[in-house]
Amino acid sequence: xxxxxxxxxxxxxxxxxxxxxxxxxxxxxxxxxxxxxxxxxxxxxxxxxxxxxxxxxxxxxxxxxxxxxxxxxxxxxxxxxxxxxxxxxxxxxxxxxxxxxxxxxxxxx
Amino acid sequence: xxxxxxxxxxxxxxxxxxxxxxxxxxxxxxxxxxxxxxxxxxxxxxxxxxxxxxxxxxxxxxxxxxxxxxxxxxxxxxxxxxxxxxxxxxxxxxxxxxxxxxxxxxxxxxxxxx
Numbered sequence: 077x078x079x080x081x082x083x084x085x086x087x088x089x090x091x092x093x094x095x096x097x098x099x100x101x102x103x104x105x106x107x108x109x110x111x112x113x114x115x116x117x118x119x120x121x122x123x124x125x126x127x128x129x130x131x132x133x134x135x136x137x138x139x140x141x142x143x144x145x146x147x148x149x150x151x152x153x154x155x156x157x158x159x160x161x162x163x164x165x166x167x168x169x170x171x172x173x174x175x176x177x178x179x180x181x182x183x184x185x
Numbered sequence: 186x187x188x189x190x191x192x193x194x195x196x197x198x199x200x201x202x203x204x205x206x207x208x209x210x211x212x213x214x215x216x217x218x219x220x221x222x223x224x225x226x227x228x229x230x231x232x233x234x235x236x237x238x239x240x241x242x243x244x245x246x247x248x249x250x251x252x253x254x255x256x257x258x259x260x261x262x263x264x265x266x267x268x269x270x271x272x273x274x275x276x277x278x279x280x281x282x283x284x285x286x287x288x289x290x291x292x293x294x295x296x297x298x299x
Contacts, residue, residue, distance in 0.1 A: 107285040118189075118275050118290035119228070126285045164227060166288070172218070172240075173279075173288055175227040 079103070080167055080176035088182040092154055097179040099165035100147040106168055108148050110139055113162040113178075122150075155183045188212050191276050191291035198266055199299050206261040206294045208276030216279040217259040218288065219251060223272045234259060235282060263296075271298045 080101045089095055099108070107126045111119035123132050125141035125148060132139045136159075138151040152159055160183050165176045190209045198204040208217065216235050220228035232241045234253045248270070250262040263270055273295050277288040 107287075109287045111290075116293075116295070118191075118277075118292045121287050121289070124285060124287045168285070168287070172230055172233060174230070177227045178225075180225070 080165055080174055082163075082165055082176035082179050084179060085177065086180050086182075088184065089155055091156055091183055091185050093183075094151070094153050095155055095181070096149055096151045097163055097181070098147070098149050099176050101167060102146065103167070104145050106145075108141055108145075109166045109168065109173070110148070110150055111164045111166065113164060119164055152181075155181075157183045157185050159183050189276060189278055189289050189291035191274075191294050193294060194292065195295050195297070197297045197299060200268065201265045204263050204266055204296065206263075206274050206276075206296070208259045208261075208291055209257050210276075210278045210289075211257070212278055212280075212289060213256060214278035214280050214289070215256075216282055217253060218277040218279070219249075219259070219261050220275040220277065221270075221272045222275055222293070228275055231261070266296070266298050268298050271296055 083098050109124050110122045113119040123139045128143045128145045130141045136153045140149050162178045162180050164178045166173045188211050192207050218233040219231045222228040230242050231245045248264050252260045273293045275293045276291045279288045280286050
């Protein structure tokens, strides 16, 4: 079983601060996805990274895939209350997708 | 427009009473997944269909069954729900099983057991 570990599990910060969450595994993934999930809703895809060392930016969010394709990070610049939610990383194989336990982010105004 | 639709959004059933959750998709994706998500936990894969080919996870209880009558629809049947089955159930689709293809999720069905 390919396990994904996310850290930190919980993060509470003030509006305007920067933060980084991590997703680590001992396994190599063909691709990795980041999702954000709000209470009572399904996960919404933020980004897919495929190539080792790849960096993708989505407004204030920067995603990086490790060179060995075993880990990834999500950096948020100048966090806003609207960024509050559960951030999930998921590693994709050919047949299925495995999720990390998530990072629950709270951004206080 | 919703592309993966789960019904109902909220379902209440009695202990031991069979319940069926439904999922439909307008994406014409080959692969459909069912996940169970409990509070503050990651989604746990129960099973998936690749076209008509059913793939069960080794640790999915026999109490959970699934049907996919056509490309668009997939059902999750819980034959005898127990209190521990109360959770959010998420349906997801994927174009194919190739790498780099993300999943698209519905909004889930929250199941409560009385």
